[in-house]
Amino acid sequence: MKQEIRIAAKLWREQIENGSQDMGEFMGNIFANLLKNSVPKPSNEQLDTFENVLCREMEREIVECDTWNIEKPMFGECTFGRMIGTDYDPDPILQTALNESGINYGLVPIKSTTWCSPGYVYYSFGYGKKPEKIEVRNNE
16 A cells, blocks of 8 residues: 555656646646746655655545455545545645645646555546556555
């Protein structure tokens, strides 16, 4: 579980550092990317804090909701904690990580999701993007 969570947190961190906004329509993308480029860039310390808090909060939710089952990896896949994302605003787990790290939510990609399940992480960053899969070995 910890490996999958860490991979998802790193994906979100990379998007905050280097990603662009994709709302699915040209003018909206221009404005969203202008906004993203107008907010202060986070420091490495802020990014480290964001990643660590995101891992902590995802693990807490998964453990509290008891949704990690290696024998049934799809069980609970779309539950809070295993699936985090944004539509136009970050979900509560992302918002907690942003608040504790001091990172502006305008840097978080719109229309994006990560899903953690035993043995893999799916991710999709941007409107209508096809989910991609990262396989994870050595499940906990």
